[in-house]
Amino acid sequence: MIRNECMAVVAQAEIARNIFELTLKGGLVSEIGKPGRFVHIRTSDGFDPLLRRPVSISSVDEEAGTMTLIYRAEGKGTALLSRKSAGETVDVLGPLGNGFPAEAAKAGSRALIVGGGIGVPPLYGLSEKLKAAGVEPVHVLGFQSADVAFYEEQFGELGETHLATVDGSAGTKGFVTDVIRSLPGEFDVYYSCGPLPMLTAVSSEMEGTEGYLSFEERMGCGIGACFACVCRTDSNEKGYVKVCSDGPVFRDGVVKL
Amino acid sequence: MIRNECMAVVAQAEIARNIFELTLKGGLVSEIGKPGRFVHIRTSDGFDPLLRRPVSISSVDEEAGTMTLIYRAEGKGTALLSRKSAGETVDVLGPLGNGFPAEAAKAGSRALIVGGGIGVPPLYGLSEKLKAAGVEPVHVLGFQSADVAFYEEQFGELGETHLATVDGSAGTKGFVTDVIRSLPGEFDVYYSCGPLPMLTAVSSEMEGTEGYLSFEERMGCGIGACFACVCRTDSNEKGYVKVCSDGPVFRDGVVKL
């Protein structure tokens, strides 16, 4: 069930340049279930900024009743969010959308996980789920540069982890696809989240393998009512899917790239 | 000189229901001089609320480099201001306007000070000045009810202090003019700040005595450039005065009531 809750800030920290890790506590956490879903956050009490901001759920601690978000403070809304500290509350609507099907990877198989920039966060919760289900996750994480890279260690604890940075300041110099090409062995399924050009490149690189991609689109309502976030598809007779309610994760091939 | 400064919040406390006392520190304090001047405060970083809020300077501690404001948290802007706490900063433009002429009362004379509601604050700094100059201040403070009354004790330390509340929950039941009528003796000068109906009543009650009244008007710029805050007058050939830059304090009779 979708809830609207003023969640308590448990902790917030800047884990890389302008990248914040925010842990929130509240009843909504019990509704999350799948990795890869998102929440829609109101960042001010007034009308400027007006719209909510969609942010993926990075990971969930069901016992503690908390979830962790990782986001880049860029524009007005995320800058405001980054100023919240423990003890304050955040107005959260969620959980929204459909997440990654962790069950698509069978126990004992290998799954490739490809993240780019602020597309990395939801893959962490996914990888945790995969690992727990006996899948071997292999991570390829792409960032602009070392100073905005994050969670290499955390992913490393779950499995093999490769970094790529555009400027070569950490890991391989280049794109995630450069790394993917160099990886030995086969993957039964892949999962990816990141900017559209990256998704397109990953999708063509991984052609023939079952894949799931998480998309971003400008949103209004976040629940499927306003038609702001549609993408064209050939996979249904309507000719479109909504990123917010049908996605943000779609099987490779569903969204016309 | 008028400055625009991000002043440090030294302390903020709710001293009566929805009435906040805010102490700010900064270089601007050294420019204040007279009591009864005001500052223009930006209450949000965004555009909603947009306009600055005019708030009188209640008192100044030149040694500490601080000034104290007292205001009612009512609408959007003042509500935001009331959430600031020690360590944060407030965007202040000031000091603005012309204050009360404390020098109008000679040493050894008696001055009547009449405040209503959130018109009370600037009279405190005035009374301090008068007392220091050897004037005997007599205070009449009017409030709606006891729970929104403030500073009775502080004024009491400076001189005779009478309270009036509309509902009779503290002091005399009724209006400040009811108290004024009951006061024995004469006054050489009076000073007043409060809602317009109160100023009008006080002005007619005190007819014949030299008086100074502090006015409120909706403001745009706060510095005399936009003509938002004009009042009609017969005292100059232009036919108007601006509350922000010619006032907010005017000699009785200047502003057409």
Add this chain to the structure above:
Amino acid sequence: MNRLQVELPGLTLKNPIMPASGCFGFGKEYAQLYDLSLLGAIMVKATTLEARYGNPTPRVAETPSGMLNAIGLQNPGLEKVVTEELPWLERYDVPIIANVAGSETEDYVAVCERISKAPNVRAIELNISCPNVKCGGITFGTDPAIAKELTEAVKAVSTVPVYVKLSPNVTDVTAIARAVEEGGADGLTLINTLVGMRFDPRTGRPVIANGTGGLSGPAVKPVALRMVYEVTKAVSIPVIGMGGIAEVDDVIDFMSAGASAVAVGTANFVDHFVCPKLIDALPARLDELGIGNITELTGRSHRL
């Protein structure tokens, strides 16, 4: 008597609060959040004769206290609306106002004729703010004569009252209002969005793929209130007011300005529970204002 009840042509509203067209789809999504029977009415998404995909994305952009949208009337088309969307809504005890759009008079007429017969459709909201290719770029909503003709054509076939939705992008909104009143409109709804743009400072390109978009949200409230005020002075048919409503005092203000009921658009994206919250908050606010029935508010400012 229910003090929030409002009677309008074709509509008995439990309360004057309804979601605005395009901000609430056909109700299914918000039905996950609360009971739609709480609402005064529902203005459903614009319906056109044929299904429309709408404009390319980005379709929305945020602006100070507002947003731009250029959805482009995406909808499944008359047939699907009548056979799937509207029947689904019958489970709720709430009158439906069907927003109808088109590019030709014939489209409007065809949609209105059929949709007005749906059992839960109690009124039509004629969306005349869409570019009319036929008239060489002039829109139905900016020319009084064309607006009147369209109203007449639709009135001739509709079996329920017709409310005409006015565009704010005009020199004199009262001229259009009077024209459609003469054309037989049973009521008016206003305002639709103001045409606006936003640019990407890095590239200089418009942010909305369509170039321009419709501005809505609290930013436009002052314009909306002024138009509701002007229009309700100029005509005698009732007005449903909208444009930036987000708080209970906005409802009070629109009704003071002359509206008989109000619609809430953009605010549904900011606070998904805003409609039931407004409905909840009204009685206490009426008490504070010393108002018995909410209908007493309508046009208060004209009587002062």
Add this chain to the structure above:
Amino acid sequence: MNRLQVELPGLTLKNPIMPASGCFGFGKEYAQLYDLSLLGAIMVKATTLEARYGNPTPRVAETPSGMLNAIGLQNPGLEKVVTEELPWLERYDVPIIANVAGSETEDYVAVCERISKAPNVRAIELNISCPNVKCGGITFGTDPAIAKELTEAVKAVSTVPVYVKLSPNVTDVTAIARAVEEGGADGLTLINTLVGMRFDPRTGRPVIANGTGGLSGPAVKPVALRMVYEVTKAVSIPVIGMGGIAEVDDVIDFMSAGASAVAVGTANFVDHFVCPKLIDALPARLDELGIGNITELTGRSHRL
């Protein structure tokens, strides 16, 4: 060469930033805060033939990300402006754009003839958004033919270039723009304020004593950008853009939309140092965008 310099008819601007008319008086107050010679130009308060007291107060009201004003053209009248206000400004090295208002063509002509001869007045800004009693409530700014005639009359007497300030409260702003271009206008400035209202929920009365007021500030920026874009596509005379500018990227956006320079109004009340701050911030922002001279920005969006 100064990369911020902009050449316009009658005006050599050190930079494209100037305070908008009515938000900066005749400069004296802001001169307490910073050196006015920093500014690209100054658009001074509207001048009318006779002194005007203006409207009763309250004259301003806040709205979401905006404000309403109904100052009512308060000003000391032509004589005082020419003998006192403008000479005082001569101490600064800054071109003055004289905003001229009136209710009759004759008033406008008389003011323009005289004020255009003031040594520091380099251009006139013809404010045609004021109700024209003569034309039975139609305003100069909403009827293309009347706007054109007025422009011609003023051009005939003015010794400096004439910029016409357009009202956004029209169905088709390009029609007015083309008409005044035909009438001989040397440039255009836009937008003036959108007509709006705010109510007091307790009483139901309008908050602004005048009833309606003009909406300005960031809330109107999307409408202003759209109109600058449309108008610069429709005419070939330069446009000074305004409406909600508060940040350096707003300057970029107005110029991308087609403006040659910009004016800053309401933001002067929010950040009294906004104009010099924008001027300071421009070079670094141009560097980030890879732009050499600021003039390269003008109309960028049309060339994409």
